[in-house]
Amino acid sequence: MTRAIRLSRRLTGPLLGLCLAFAPAAEAGMAFIDSQIAAHPGKSGVYVLxxxxxxxxxxxxxxDHAQESIAVxxxxWSTDNIGILASEALLRAAERGxxxxxxxxxxLIDAPDASLLALAxxxxxxxxxxxxQHSVGTPFHKRVLNVVTDFRGVNQRMHDKTFIVDGKIAITGGRNMADEYFDYDQDYNFRxxxxxxxxxxxxxMEASFDRFWESELAAGVEELYDxxxxxxxxxxxxxxxxxxxxDGLHAYAQSPENFGPEVRAALQSMPQAFPRLAEQxxxxxxxxxxxxxxxxxxxxxxxxxxxxxxxxANLVQSATRSIVIQSPYLVLSEEAKTLLREAIARGVRVRISTNSLASTDNLAAFGGYRRxxxxxxxxxxxIFEYRPDPEVQRELMARSASADAAPPIFAIHAKTLVVDSATVYIGTFNLDPRSENLNTEVGVIAHDDRLARSVEVAxxxxMQPSNSWNAAANPDRHVSFVKRARARFWQLMPIKPLL
Structure with missing residues (x-):
């Protein structure tokens, strides 16, 4: 059973800065976006989520307000609450042309075969x-055969995350389409x-999407089941x-238990908030x-x-004063080590925020880091290792499932690089060999002191003691012996290129 979204009780305060800003009618909203683009010819706007x-x-x-196209x-893409509601939103968009x-x-796609086909x-x-080579249209024995005959191929994945509407406004970054990336999982959530x-x-962004769309590596759902x-x-x-x-998707999305009416009201009201968004x-x-x-x-x-x-790598080489990195996984290749050693040698301060053994969702990757x-x-x-119960969780999660319920484990999933408090990268790239060599990755690099500094402050x-442990202080002691033993097992495995 999927978990229901209940936003209504805490849809106030800091959240209003953007949530209610995206609220006018479609024509007014898109017209406002067009006017902002026209007022900044040749430039790009960024708002950090x-x-x-x-x-x-x-x-x-x-x-809900796309008029011509959506490219995703x-x-x-999970079949939990978020994944189902997102699928239904795309279906509604298609139904209006x-x-x-x-x-x-x-x-990692887990959608039922019939549902994928029905949408397509x-x-x-x-x-x-x-x-x-793993899931869609592929029986288990063929998957095993693929691993044996094309080991590199089955490990080469598309890690891109882009959401592009009408060729004029888009979202990219770390979040996948699943509950835990939007603070709706009751047990485990990502920062x-x-x-x-x-x-x-x-x-x-749209040109990159089109390259993948036309690639021989991208196969239509229908042909995979034919x-x-x-x-x-x-x-x-x-x-x-x-x-x-x-009809089942529409019925699910219309249920107040799955998508509260107060949330819909937030999406349909307060058009005066648009100017407030423009200022940000x-x-x-x-x-x-x-x-x-x-x-x-x-x-x-x-x-x-x-x-x-x-x-x-070019961004790191350009640093003269400081480098701040946030990555859920920290497994450095020899090339990455060399880049950071050279940066430190020229006087650059390098700070990294990553997961602790207590918060990580990937023991194999943590084993590579621990090594x-x-x-x-x-x-x-x-290096600062994120606590599973950070104090900042209260600010980042605007609501909880229950005031009496135990808070979920919180973990880093953001992939960000800030150089000299002046340039910021936000995207999908983890600081590990897999992102470096195997997975396709994307992201935006913004050259703006104010924006870079605001992300650096976040x-x-x-990294503060209430949110992270200093890696030099043995944070592994905060977990059980069994979990430390499991991490030690992965630490010994010769799988660094796959991490």
Whole structure:
């Protein structure tokens, strides 16, 4: 059973800065966006989405007010509450004539076969699966065969997250389409970060999306279920089942238990908040960086680098005073170590916010970090490991399931780099070999002192003792012996290129 969204009790205070700003009628809202773009010719606007609820409501408003097109890329699209509501929002957009294109990576998609097909059967919806060797249309024995015959191929994933509306406004950043990325999971939630962007840079985002859309690695859902035999599933849905699935999505979204009426009211009211949003958007020079489908030309090795790796390395090399990084996983390649050693040697202070053993969602990745933690500290890196119960959780989560319920574990998922308090990257790139060499990644780089400093302050808040432990003080002691033993097991595994 999926968990219900209940926003009504806490939809006030700081959240109003953006949530209620996205509220006028479609025509007025999009006209306002057009006027802002026209007032800043050749520039791009950025608004940072720090809270899960504002990130969700921004997406909801954009989906409801799209007039021509929606283009979406995600690494994870779950069939939990958030995933179902997002699917229904795209279906509603398609039903009013909006062209909807969706690319989802194959590795962790868990949607039922019939539901995927039913959505793809709508004349205005197209769904493609990136590198389908694991899940969609693939029986278990074919998946095993793929791992044996194309080990690098099955590990090369699309980690991109983009949400582009009408070619003029978009969202990119760390959040996948699942409960825990928007603060709605009752047991485990991520501290994440997105960037809402508009203006010139959106054209570059759309061009990147089109490259993936046309790539031979992206296969249409229908063709993945059309085959017969041992190597491919055959799935079909008739017109009646398509209607039943579509009607079921609409009924789910209309239920107050799943999407409260107060939330809908927030999305439909207070048009006067738009000018308030405009004051918070930073306009200037913004770059969109992205990898090509397939990441690089390597076919057998697990290395190879990529365009995002190169762009971020150049940012690190440009630092003269400070580097602040936030990444859920911290497994440095030899190349990354060299970059940071050189930065420290020229007097740059390097601080990193990452997960502790108590908060991490990935023991294998933490094992890789644990294996090199002492070396990284000796290099001069200042590392802060996030607590599972940070004080800042109360501010970032505008509501809780129950005042009496135990708070969920909170963990870092934001991927951010700030250089010299003047340039900021917000995107999907984790500080690990997988993002460097295997997964395709994206993100925006904004050159603005005020914006960069505001994000840096947010990360510095996460580094405070009430929110993080200093890595030099043995934070592993805060977890059980069993969990430490499991981390030690992964620490010994020779799998660094896959982390």
């Amino acid at each position: 720090e809270r899960g609820e504002e990130a969700l409501l921004a997406r909801a408003w954009l989906a 890329q995600y690494f994870i 909006v062209r909807v294109r969706v690319i989802v990576d194959d590795l 059967r709508h004349p205005n919806i197209e769904i493609r699966i990136y590198n389908p 994440d970060r997105d960037a809402l962007v508009l203006g010139r840079v959106v054209a570059d 085959g017969y035999g041992l190597l491919q599933k055959h799935v079909d849905v008739g017109d009646e089942e398509v209607r039943r699935i579509h 958007v930073t306009w200037g020079s913004v770059e969109f960086i992205s990898d090509i489908p397939g990441k690089n030309d390597s076919r057998f090795r697990l290395g190879g680098g990529g365009l995002t790796s190169e762009a971020l 090199q933690r002492r070396e990284l500290l000796r290099m001069g890196l200042e 990360i510095e808040t996460d």
